[in-house]
Amino acid sequence: DADVTQTPRNRITKTGKRIMLECSQTKGHDRMYWYRQDPGLGLRLIYYSFDVKDINKGEISDGYSVSRQAQAKFSLSLESAIPNQTALYFCATSGAQGGPTGDTQYFGPGTRLTVL
């Protein structure tokens, strides 16, 4: 079984709809992240969470919200989807160990979201 899973894998929705993307992990990591990937722009951080009570905005959090329901679950919501939120969304996890390899990111399979 995959260590980091995302549901749904593909979603087509309409402008104005509320959408939730879910992420679960069995790696036992404390830290979880949501990224979006757009052609020519690379991976950009939306939100990150160090534990259930610690949630932080990333570089592009406007229009998004998150919920950390448990150590293993981190969901991303688009309250009112708009076409420029069409992208590939990745959940990632990392351990909290220090040192030079701390926060090495491990990615889920991604969700392709299309907003019409």
Place this chain on the structure above:
Amino acid sequence: QKEVEQNSGPLSVPEGAIASLNCTYSDRGSQSFFWYRQYSGKSPELIMFIYSNGDKEDGRFTAQLNKASQYVSLLIRDSQPSDSATYLCAVRRSGGYQKVTFGIGTKLQVIP
């Protein structure tokens, strides 16, 4: 200036050749450097990390780091068609929690 810069490519190399992928970064406080491989439509997977100046080898892959020049590279020896993918460079500062910043990736095409 972007924090992490990569040429988007595509970089085309013949099968069996050495592919050289390059990355520069702007923050001299950067400590850790990662290379991820991403097949089209798939998620990034970690290939290697490096944090000391010099070379680090793992099978057909060699990561090279030059902190003075703020430059990190990935060499792929004996390139195979299965190496065709986008390679993402990622950089992390030292100290406490520091976010990982990704480059846009270089698309590699290995021609049979």
